[in-house]
Amino acid sequence: MKSKLLFKSLLVTPAFLGMALLGAASANASATLLESGTFSLTPETQNLDVAAEAIPAIAAADLVAPVQADTTDANLVQEILAAPLTVAQAAPNANLDQIERYSEPVVGLDSMGQVTSISQLRDVQPTDWAFQALQSLVERYGCIAGYPDGTYRGNRALTRFEFAAGLNACLDRINELIAAATQNILTREDLLVLQRLQEEFAAELATLRGRVDALEARTAELEANQFSTTTKLRGEVIFGLSGAFGDEKANQNVDIDDNVVLAGRARLNFDTSFTGRDRLRTRLQAGNHISFTGATGTNMARLGFDTNTGNDFELDVLTYRFPIGNAITGWIGTTGLAADDVAPTFPTLLNSSGQGSISRFGQRNPVSRLPDGIGGGLSINFSPRLNLAVSYLTDDGNSPLPKDGLFNGAYQARAQLSYTGNTFGIGLSYARAYMPGEDVNLTGSTGSINAIRPFGAVATSANVYGVEGQINLGRRLVLGGWGGWFDTERETGGSRSADVWTWAGSVLFPDLGARGNLGGVVFGMPPKATSGPNRDRDTGYHLEGFYRFRVSNNISITPGVIVLFNPEHNDRNDNIYVGTLRTTFSF
Structure with a gap:
């Protein structure tokens, strides 16, 4: 020493x-x-x-x-x-x-x-x-x-x-x-x-x-x-005081379940390094925050941190990141590996479920929420600012059953080219995806049910295109946004196609009021089926505002509200409101 x-x-x-x-x-x-x-x-x-x-x-x-x-x-x-x-x-x-x-x-x-x-x-x-x-x-x-x-x-x-x-x-x-x-x-x-x-x-x-x-x-x-010579423990605990309000559930003639709830989520990350440049992450997760989908009749009302394991700890992430030379980083995961692990997301300040956007839709572009969890990827740096990320991910790659496994079940093969400058960042992505009938979830449980399953529970393939970016206008103002197009096709029972679109814009205020705080407004259109046999005939919008107040280096409190106009892209549905007071403990 x-x-x-x-x-x-x-x-x-x-x-x-x-x-x-x-x-x-x-x-x-x-x-x-x-x-x-x-x-x-x-x-x-x-x-x-x-x-x-x-x-x-x-x-x-x-x-x-x-x-x-x-x-x-x-x-x-x-x-x-x-x-x-x-x-x-x-x-x-x-x-x-x-x-x-x-x-x-x-x-x-x-x-x-x-x-x-x-x-x-x-x-x-x-x-x-x-x-x-x-x-x-x-x-x-x-x-x-x-x-x-x-x-x-x-x-x-x-x-x-x-x-x-x-x-x-x-x-x-x-x-x-x-x-x-x-x-x-x-x-x-x-x-x-x-x-x-x-x-x-x-x-x-x-x-x-x-x-x-x-x-x-x-x-x-x-x-x-010491706990270990190679492993560091990092944890995050969220307390959420939340509630959904409005008149009736989307597409249903019954009242919204408007009970206020207090629930939480705990994550324990064990990050292990053997060379100083690699990382083996083992995450245990437990929670009892039930999604507001059932209470409101739509996935558009989901919060970014809702997790319900009955408070039982489960293995949520098991991934290994390792260098290949000086310019390439490899990824492999048996559970919990996502596209946004391998490729950067824009705006970067929104992506954390504990520190960023309060909604699932507001966290990141839905084009990155295709089937994932098991697989691998490469992140290639052509320069300090230009990066190409490629990944192949599945959600049932551990199962030998028919229509499962690495190559016969739901999968996504994705590539994203990203430029990250001092004041400007942009990502362009393409993915080829396939989902068997029982596993169709095109948009990662965001948007309308018609966008999630354009043809119902029928095997579906898609070419998915995305663009996202951000501009830093000084230290305390960030403008961001994304757009996505799902060009889908029915694989069985006849040839038919459907288009699904989504977009959003955001205005973020880093260090608003004090260092470490974050104010944000997100407005956009959750994924919508614009064509096909089950297209959405109207257009709904998502409006979100939140303010993260840093109490200390380890504690932050984020009040926020979500307003859903024309939920499920149906103008006959009443507006739905979701409010939350998220308290995050980091250690």
């Missing part, structure tokens, strides 16, 4: 550290400089936040020849490297936070590891003033690391604590060299410079080492009591 932390700390140490460590122009010059405590800064180092009297000016090209080891040098080595720092030398406790901050890598970047050749640092040129110093540190001492993009970034400003972190890493490396009895690697002048540096930065070094010791103790305690 200690060596890893200090090794990463060296990332922020500029090249002049090497200038200080590599020796003096001559023994006499070194002695004079050490006594006077003065040195000159080159123009490139004027912005470095290090005390000017701390480091002598040293030219790497003028190193003297290594001296033979004798009793004097051995004593000097012991004095510099073996003597522990006293408590009196430690910096105040207030410096601990600075040490922790400065010893971390730049946000979003990690070390590329030990550099073995100066040529690996592509932003270091032979004409740079510190080139020889860096070359010696790399090839002679082996205590220089770079960033993943192959740069060293030697022009960054430096603080005393950052310098102490880098110095400590080099001291550790020199300890290793001495312990290995490496010959002719250190000069007496090197040791004198190290002695001066260690004295100057004694307080910072003591604070740094104390911090590392504390981290090692905490790490040991965590390792002794």
